Amino acid sequence: MVAADTQPSSRRPGGRTARTRAAVRDATLAELAAHGYAGLTVEAVAERSGVHRTTVYRRWGGVDGLIVDALDLAGTDDWQPPDTGTFAGDCGALAEEVRRSFADPVEGPSAAAVFEAAFRSPPAAEALRGFLADRHARSEVVVERAMTRGEVPAGTDAGAVVRAVVAPLYHRLFITREVLDAEAAARAAAAAVAATSAGVFSSKG
Amino acid sequence: MVAADTQPSSRRPGGRTARTRAAVRDATLAELAAHGYAGLTVEAVAERSGVHRTTVYRRWGGVDGLIVDALDLAGTDDWQPPDTGTFAGDCGALAEEVRRSFADPVEGPSAAAVFEAAFRSPPAAEALRGFLADRHARSEVVVERAMTRGEVPAGTDAGAVVRAVVAPLYHRLFITREVLDAEAAARAAAAAVAATSAGVFSSKG
Numbered sequence: 001m002v003a004a005d006t007q008p009s010s011r012r013p014g015g016r017t018a019r020t021r022a023a024v025r026d027a028t029l030a031e032l033a034a035h036g037y038a039g040l041t042v043e044a045v046a047e048r049s050g051v052h053r054t055t056v057y058r059r060w061g062g063v064d065g066l067i068v069d070a071l072d073l074a075g076t077d078d079w080q081p082p083d084t085g086t087f088a089g090d091c092g093a094l095a096e097e098v099r100r101s102f103a104d105p106v107e108g109p110s111a112a113a114v115f116e117a118a119f120r121s122p123p124a125a126e127a128l129r130g131f132l133a134d135r136h137a138r139s140e141v142v143v144e145r146a147m148t149r150g151e152v153p154a155g156t157d158a159g160a161v162v163r164a165v166v167a168p169l170y171h172r173l174f175i176t177r178e179v180l181d182a183e184a185a186a187r188a189a190a191a192a193v194a195a196t197s198a199g200v201f202s203s204k205g
Numbered sequence: 206m207v208a209a210d211t212q213p214s215s216r217r218p219g220g221r222t223a224r225t226r227a228a229v230r231d232a233t234l235a236e237l238a239a240h241g242y243a244g245l246t247v248e249a250v251a252e253r254s255g256v257h258r259t260t261v262y263r264r265w266g267g268v269d270g271l272i273v274d275a276l277d278l279a280g281t282d283d284w285q286p287p288d289t290g291t292f293a294g295d296c297g298a299l300a301e302e303v304r305r306s307f308a309d310p311v312e313g314p315s316a317a318a319v320f321e322a323a324f325r326s327p328p329a330a331e332a333l334r335g336f337l338a339d340r341h342a343r344s345e346v347v348v349e350r351a352m353t354r355g356e357v358p359a360g361t362d363a364g365a366v367v368r369a370v371v372a373p374l375y376h377r378l379f380i381t382r383e384v385l386d387a388e389a390a391a392r393a394a395a396a397a398v399a400a401t402s403a404g405v406f407s408s409k410g
Contacts, residue, residue, distance in 0.1 A: 036324070
């Protein structure tokens, strides 16, 4: 799936670079979704994106460079976690958002292929680690707001809470490969909220 | 996957077949640890195990059959979860046991390769799902004992508790690829215990 505004022959350099990068990113994710890491080739990404093969080789180096850049580019968006007004509401909405993204017929398979790639490619693993660390850091505001409202103990380790919310989801998706329905996502969030209230994550001064 | 009692040429069916199967299992896991799923070949497993290549092909079919049988064989052991006398103790010991197994220099890499294989091979994914479901089912006795002792609410969903204990460990190991130390394992167990006490997993009558 190539973005609609992909215009490889544009005369405006800035825009052109950004569009080329997005087109290659889209093609990389689509190829990953269709064929997995083992089936990802520069040739297919070039073909699908409409960017010349030699350009892809020169700028991205190879398949690992394509995956790394797709993750780096994904990390430049303006995503923010839900803000529902309550700690429990935010955690539940965050879990549900993760669940939905992996259930998405387009986003889900390419994301799964990125996780597979992380098993096989150290650069992909490093890029994925960076992307997720950034997502977790952005999500910490959910816990900070709850501390400000007095909903959770002072000194709660926000990063630990965020990971507790989403870990059971990834466990079902990629480890046990069990169905991840809305109820399971809600229960993961509720468990993290209960553990936070009980002070399990109050490890910081 | 070829059934374990397929013995085309053996004269002493039980012992020889079992030893051959174990040797092939050991070789499969060692090859997976060394080269990953992409590098797993029947030839290398035959060479390492000392079992003839044509025998391996005939009985296991190929690399997927080798992984499936290694998991099926792993599931025939007599593993039982820790029994420390308390719910919190059992959950902590279970988490620590999982952490140690993946930190093991031999067991860890081959287990990681099996999880990688599950991304790429539907038969491997199905065998891993079965293996883990059996491990989780065996671990439920930890929760059953705690209910008998009155440590956790009646009607607690034991399977959900077990998954809550281990999910954060797998999340660190294979998703965020963050360090999984003893403290992180202990905190995962403590969070599951707190959520259980709070009634989050009390979904059954």
